[in-house]
Amino acid sequence: MVKFEQIKGFIFDLDGVIANTSVFHAKAWHQLADKLGVTWTEDLANQLKGVGRMDSLNLILKSGGKENDYTEDEKIKYATEKNDNYLSLLKGLTDKDILPGMKEFIEDLSANNYLISLASSSKNSPKVLEALDLEKYFDARVDPSTLKNGKPDPEIYVRGAEVLNLRPEECIGLEDAVSGIKSVNGAHETSVGIGDPEILNEADINFTDTSQVTLANIKKAMN
Known part of the structure; x- marks a missing residue:
């Protein structure tokens, strides 16, 4: 695993990571x-x-x-x-539906000048980010309609780094599903699994829920 100091970007899945859509x-x-x-x-x-x-x-x-x-x-x-x-x-989705701690984490990334992209398989992700009032924090988004292969293929996370003009090893991918962790790992990025560590056992770093996801905790886990 790379050192935390090498990280320049964070690539997010949406469902189950940012909000429970x-x-x-x-x-x-x-x-x-x-x-x-x-x-x-x-x-x-x-x-x-x-x-x-x-x-x-x-x-x-x-x-x-x-x-x-x-x-x-x-x-x-x-x-x-x-x-x-x-x-x-x-239709009833609002910023109140953001999972615990994730708005603060995304704001912290932005304040510390990390680049942020979205790697969601959902074509509706722009609508969801807008409803959650989070779109302003995202520097780029992978358009899933441009991809040849879905997760667990690494293509979406490779593209997630490309749209930020970063190398894969400079990025962390956050996922709550086995197929997503395989995708992040296949792209040679550092994987953060959010959920049951026994299910997401291929993740480089594990947190049982979103409230534990902070820059300090990721740095501690990597170094």
Whole structure:
């Protein structure tokens, strides 16, 4: 692991790291799974964390043994229906929905001149940042529609460093999902896992919840 002093940028996942929009995603996917006759389980919900829209739909269909039941056009229709449902659930989102300590952490990064980018698989991330009143702190954002591969592929975190004009080893990636940690590690960046350390056991640094994520605690863990 690199030394803390080498770090110049922080790359954030959104759902479950900055705000719990993942609960809205889960609710919208659950409703679609019910409609498609696929049994919703906690394991399936965990598989969808940090995964893009079409990949999530394919995981749901595979879980129900229905992966060959729909045309590509039908899949796009269902994915769009889920997204519309998700956006309607998001309408009440405000800065009060930011996870504990994360606004202060992001403000601290900005005050200390660290560069900040967003590496979310969600095409709705600009709307979410705006609703949370955090967009002003982000120097750049990866546009997921420009990516060839979703997480756990490292592409999104490689791009997260590129949009800040930094080398991967100068960046820290923050994630709450196994697929995200694999993505950060594959990009050769320092990974911070937020959640159960037994599940996120490949992370370089672990915090059980967002309130523990501070510059001082990251520096202590790295040095």
